[in-house]
Amino acid sequence: MRALFGLLESMRFQKRGKMKFAEALLNKRIYLDGAMGSALIEKGFSTFNPEELNITVPDDITAIHRNYVLSGSNAVYTNTLGANSLKNKGKYTLEAIIGAACDNARRANPEYIGYDCGPLGALLYPYGELTFEKAYELFAEQAKIVADKKVDFVVIETIADTLELKAAILAFKENCDLPIICSMTFDKGGRSFVGCSVGAYAQIAQGLGVDAIGINCGSGPDIMRENIKELIKYARLPVFAKPNAGIPSYKNGKTVYDMDAAHFTDEMDKIARFGVSILGGCCGTTYEYIDKIVKATKDLSFTIFDNHVDAVCSGRRVVELKTPVIVGERLNPTGKPLLKQAIIEDNYDYMLNIATEQLDAGADILDINMGMSGIDEREKLVNAVIKLQGVIDAPLQLDSARASAIDGALRVVDGVPIINSVNGEEKSMAAIFPLAKKYGAYIIALCLDENGIPDLEGRLEIAERIAARAREYGISEQKLIFDPLTLAISVDKNNAINTLEGVKRLYNKGYKTTLGLSNVSFGLPYREAVNATFYEMAVHEGLTLPIINPSMKKGKNNLAEKALRGEDANCERYIEAYSGYKPEPIEISGLTIEGCVMRGLKKEGVDVARATINKDNYIYIINNNIINALNELGVLYENGKAFLPQLIAGAESAKAILSYIREHFMGEAEDIKAVVLLATVKGDVHDIGKNIVKAVLSNYGYKIHDLGKNVSTEDLLHAVERYSPQVVGLSALMTTTLDNMAESAATVRALYPNIIIMVGGAVVSCDFARRIGAHYSKDAQECVRVLDALLKI
Numbered sequence: 001m002r003a004l005f006g007l008l009e010s011m012r013f014q015k016r017g018k019m020k021f022a023e024a025l026l027n028k029r030i031y032l033d034g035a036m037g038s039a040l041i042e043k044g045f046s047t048f049n050p051e052e053l054n055i056t057v058p059d060d061i062t063a064i065h066r067n068y069v070l071s072g073s074n075a076v077y078t079n080t081l082g083a084n085s086l087k088n089k090g091k092y093t094l095e096a097i098i099g100a101a102c103d104n105a106r107r108a109n110p111e112y113i114g115y116d117c118g119p120l121g122a123l124l125y126p127y128g129e130l131t132f133e134k135a136y137e138l139f140a141e142q143a144k145i146v147a148d149k150k151v152d153f154v155v156i157e158t159i160a161d162t163l164e165l166k167a168a169i170l171a172f173k174e175n176c177d178l179p180i181i182c183s184m185t186f187d188k189g190g191r192s193f194v195g196c197s198v199g200a201y202a203q204i205a206q207g208l209g210v211d212a213i214g215i216n217c218g219s220g221p222d223i224m225r226e227n228i229k230e231l232i233k234y235a236r237l238p239v240f241a242k243p244n245a246g247i248p249s250y251k252n253g254k255t256v257y258d259m260d261a262a263h264f265t266d267e268m269d270k271i272a273r274f275g276v277s278i279l280g281g282c283c284g285t286t287y288e289y290i291d292k293i294v295k296a297t298k299d300l301s302f303t304i305f306d307n308h309v310d311a312v313c314s315g316r317r318v319v320e321l322k323t324p325v326i327v328g329e330r331l332n333p334t335g336k337p338l339l340k341q342a343i344i345e346d347n348y349d350y351m352l353n354i355a356t357e358q359l360d361a362g363a364d365i366l367d368i369n370m371g372m373s374g375i376d377e378r379e380k381l382v383n384a385v386i387k388l389q390g391v392i393d394a395p396l397q398l399d400s401a402r403a404s405a406i407d408g409a410l411r412v413v414d415g416v417p418i419i420n421s422v423n424g425e426e427k428s429m430a431a432i433f434p435l436a437k438k439y440g441a442y443i444i445a446l447c448l449d450e451n452g453i454p455d456l457e458g459r460l461e462i463a464e465r466i467a468a469r470a471r472e473y474g475i476s477e478q479k480l481i482f483d484p485l486t487l488a489i490s491v492d493k494n495n496a497i498n499t500l501e502g503v504k505r506l507y508n509k510g511y512k513t514t515l516g517l518s519n520v521s522f523g524l525p526y527r528e529a530v531n532a533t534f535y536e537m538a539v540h541e542g543l544t545l546p547i548i549n550p551s552m553k554k555g556k557n558n559l560a561e562k563a564l565r566g567e568d569a570n571c572e573r574y575i576e577a578y579s580g581y582k583p584e585p586i587e588i589s590g591l592t593i594e595g596c597v598m599r600g601l602k603k604e605g606v607d608v609a610r611a612t613i614n615k616d617n618y619i620y621i622i623n624n625n626i627i628n629a630l631n632e633l634g635v636l637y638e639n640g641k642a643f644l645p646q647l648i649a650g651a652e653s654a655k656a657i658l659s660y661i662r663e664h665f666m667g668e669a670e671d672i673k674a675v676v677l678l679a680t681v682k683g684d685v686h687d688i689g690k691n692i693v694k695a696v697l698s699n700y701g702y703k704i705h706d707l708g709k710n711v712s713t714e715d716l717l718h719a720v721e722r723y724s725p726q727v728v729g730l731s732a733l734m735t736t737t738l739d740n741m742a743e744s745a746a747t748v749r750a751l752y753p754n755i756i757i758m759v760g761g762a763v764v765s766c767d768f769a770r771r772i773g774a775h776y777s778k779d780a781q782e783c784v785r786v787l788d789a790l791l792k793i
């Protein structure tokens with residue numbers, strides 16, 4: 001009998017020729033239903049596993065839907081909020097539950113049926129254990145079942161985490177072909193319980209292409225009002241509100257809500273008057289509530305909002321793209337051996353340090369690039385995005401030349417990111433634009449193509465070509481950020497003025513622009529002054545997104561400005577003024593590098609370093625300030641005026657400053673002069689000096705294998721066999737470990753007479769070195785000269 005009834009209902013349903021849901025959203029007011037749970041409790045059912053009731057008491061479920069339809073709901077949600085494999089451990093399959101739920105809703109003959117998809121009930125990383133891909137699978141399983149159940153739309157609701165929302169939207173988009181509306185739950189201050197903001201939610205959901213955005217649960221309509229206002233600020237779609245019947249409390253064994261239907265309706269009326277077109281109720285609301293809001297609001301006009309906010313975001317922070325928005329450039333391994341090592345070893349703490357350092361220095365967005373040889377770049381970029389976004393809340397710029405790496409990162413990134421980059425080559429646009437469209441990302445568009453970098457007019461033509469091709473992919477110009485390209489003024493004096501002219505003309509057309517500013521100073525001394533001046537000039541022309549080292553000191557330098565304006569031929573005056581430039585005395589707010597090391601101040605030491613160290617003075621600072629401070633500390637220790645904890649703190653501070661220097665100023669040469677094995681000898685843990693030798697030698701073209709500290713002769717020999725070095729370098733800082741150094745040197749010399757043995761460290765002398773058949777250098781710079789001479793380089 002029920003089957004016959006169902007058949008008749010579905011025939012009526014098909015005959016009506018109703019407006020498709022996506023179209024209805026834009027053309028009429030939609031009334032959603034009220035709470036399913038409250039109605040079940042009212043009927044005396046337990047809400048322990050409400051989805052099973054679809055099978056065990058289908059008529060009751062249909063009756064609830066029908067009552068909502070009779071109250072005026074023209075769209076009802078299926079009883080499937082928790083219908084996922086993580087929660088469903090009962091005796092019925094997910095397929096059976098979802099199938100029954102859709103049938104039950106259909107038999108109530110609503111105008112529209114929405115498949116209701118709620119949160120998974122477990123948190124995603126970093127709040128919980130669930131991975132993005134696992135969450136996706138759990139949603140995709142539902143999507144595949146729903147695909148042929150003839151519902152009108154999918155609603156993803158009561159979500160607290162934008163990343164979970166993203167997994168759900170992608171799963172439904174990729175596995176069924178239904179319109180999607182979604183709603184998240186926020187508290188009074190406009191944050192979800194994991195900290196996601198209303199604005200970020202709006203940007204992310206709309207970027208992923210949903211059909212309406214809303215807020216449900218969490219509060220009554222009075223408190224929700226401010227959050228809805230905030231949502232509208234970002235909305236370019238229909239908006240919906242589905243609040244609770246006020247605040248819950250527990251009375252006489254029952255949950256009761258403090259807002260009656262009349263009060264609820266007054267408050268919903270205020271929300272409807274903002275232009276909100278879709279209304280309904282969540283926990284605690286019943287048929288009476290829906291009936292009243294329908295009667296009160298049916299004649300009010302509504303708005304399909306069209307508020308385009310030009311902004312990228314993470315789940316927790318929205319950054320509007322208004323001049324200037326600073327992009328931190330330092331998470332890029334080019335020329336940074338320590339970051340390279342960290343990428344190989346998956347050392348995310350190291351990357352996080354660089355990330356937070358940049359944010360502390362004022363970066364709004366972080367560029368993240370894992371491009372280096374010998375790694376799976378896609379995997380590394382995906383993992384770095386997952387780890388970084390778990391801690392920092394800045395929006396990300398995904399930087400790779402490989403579309404596959406961009407694709408992987410776009411999938412897991414929590415937010416609306418920027419893709420770095422596309423260019424005017426057809427191949428590049430064909431690879432990047434579909435991804436940008438699918439994930440709603442912004443895109444940096446480089447004004448070059450397969451023929452290279454043309455003159456300014458050519459670059460602007462390429463910009464137009466990219467914009468036109470983007471439009472064909474359904475991507476608006478608003479999503480493009482053009483890079484008219486920075487070229488070095490040391491190569492051509494007009495390079496900077498051309499680039500600035502490019503920024504100005506693109507700005508006048510209403511386009512956003514970006515520049516990797518530091519290229520402009522390539523080949524010049526005191527590059528910071530040129531970069532900082534160029535930054536000021538470019539921002540003046542309207543540059544939207546400067547990509548810089550955010551720690552850079554801002555402000556113009558007169559000579560640099562002349563050079564940048566092309567008024568200093570071959571930058572002669574600038575070079576004359578600044579070649580051999582030594583910076584001002586090293587001090588910020590009373591702190592010096594020496595002072596920080598002596599007092600064991602780690603963070604402050606790095607702050608002073610950041611403010612005062614540059615490419616031209618770092619060697620001087622290592623040799624004079626850091627080593628002097630450590631020596632002084634050693635003397636104090638020897639004289640009983642400082643003790644081991646001070647020694648340890650001083651060493652930690654020195655190591656942090658040195659690590660900053662290595663990361664920012666020391667690179668790895670492309671050509672290898674020779675392979676060097678380095679070790680601090682057995683019994684000795686002093687490795688600061690050895691690490692300086694390592695960084696300087698790498699900088700000068702030596703390939704280093706660092707065996708660390710406390711290294712036995714046996715381990716050294718294994719490494720010699722493995723790496724076949726031309727040089728073995730040994731370090732010792734204590735008189736007690738000199739014997740171990742002698743033993744290691746003698747053994748290597750006996751077995752490998754052709755290997756050059758270098759020794760060093762505070763207790764080692766030239767005499768001692770000669771006695772053990774080794775070469776000696778007093779410091780790292782001298783070591784380079786000695787080795788170059790020995791190897792006849």
Ligand code: B12
Pocket residue numbers: 627630631632633634635637638644647648649650651683684685686687688689690692693729730731732733734735736758759760761762763776777778779780781783
């Ligand atoms: C920092 C420090 C520590 C740190 C080390 C942290 C670390 N990761 O390195 C900590 C706190 C852990 C430490 C521990 C100890 N320390 Co200590 N420590 C020092 C201190 C203050 C500075 C050393 C330093 O880093 N100098 C700066 C670097 C850059 O200089 P460098 O190593 O000489 O390197 C330069 C050159 O020598 C050369 N070089 C170095 N290696 C090589 C290698 C090659 C191949 C080449 C070519 C060149 C080269 O180039 C470098 C750069 O220019 C010295 C005091 C001093 N003035 O040396 C005491 C000192 C070395 N420590 C000392 C002692 C006694 C100890 C402890 C025993 C203390 C204790 N009671 O536990 C332990 C030893 C533990 C052990 N088994 O090794 C004594 C050693 C006395 C002696 N003559 O034997 C010293 C001299 C202090 C003192 N005056 O009493 N210490």
